[in-house]
Amino acid sequence: MADFSAIAKWPNVPACYEWLSLDRRGDWRLQGERVTHRGLIDFLNRQYASDESGRWFVQNGPQRVYVDLACTPWIYRREGDAFISHTGQPAGEIKRFYLDAEGNLLIDAQLGIGLLDDRDLAAFLAECRDADGGIAEEAAFLALMSGADSGLQWQRHRLCPLTATAAAALPFVERQPRPD
Numbered sequence: 141m142a143d144f145s146a147i148a149k150w151p152n153v154p155a156c157y158e159w160l161s162l163d164r165r166g167d168w169r170l171q172g173e174r175v176t177h178r179g180l181i182d183f184l185n186r187q188y189a190s191d192e193s194g195r196w197f198v199q200n201g202p203q204r205v206y207v208d209l210a211c212t213p214w215i216y217r218r219e220g221d222a223f224i225s226h227t228g229q230p231a232g233e234i235k236r237f238y239l240d241a242e243g244n245l246l247i248d249a250q251l252g253i254g255l256l257d258d259r260d261l262a263a264f265l266a267e268c269r270d271a272d273g274g275i276a277e278e279a280a281f282l283a284l285m286s287g288a289d290s291g292l293q294w295q296r297h298r299l300c301p302l303t304a305t306a307a308a309a310l311p312f313v314e315r316q317p318r319p320d
Contacts, residue, residue, distance in 0.1 A: 166226025195317035196313070241287075270290075
């Protein structure tokens with residue numbers, strides 16, 4: 141949980157933009173360079189939050205450092221049959237899986253909307269089954285990516301196409317916050 145106590149002492153510190161980003165594999169980047177220092181990564185993970193406008197930030201003392209998102213605010217990785225976010229938090233209950241037109245797998249989970257790390261994607265897709273319980277064929281994935289409901293499932297969860305209607309129903313996330 142982010143610590144906001146410094147805001148009371150210094151309420152008028154300007155926010156910072158375009159310095160910090162989160163890439164598609166859940167790595168933090170400072171001015172484009174991947175953060176590798178374990179202590180800094182742990183700090184960023186602990187202080188990560190969103191505001192009421194759907195903008196994601198890291199609280200750094202009294203200053204909010206807004207995060208440019210390569211895709212979604214959460215990047216999920218597989219741990220067995222569970223999904224863990226880039227911050228180490230469990231995804232929680234899975235509401236729905238979406239496959240978009242580019243082949244990205246989005247997970248609508250209790251924690252929030254997130255992208256499955258591409259390093260876990262092939263194994264996930266290999267475990268998908270068609271409506272009859274058979275191994276999912278490539279044509280079914282292509283149909284899903286084109287917006288057709290192909291009946292694919294992963295365990296007990298159905299994979300859904302990420303249509304414009306489905307995307308509009310997901311929580312709003314501003315991918316590149318800038319000053320108002």
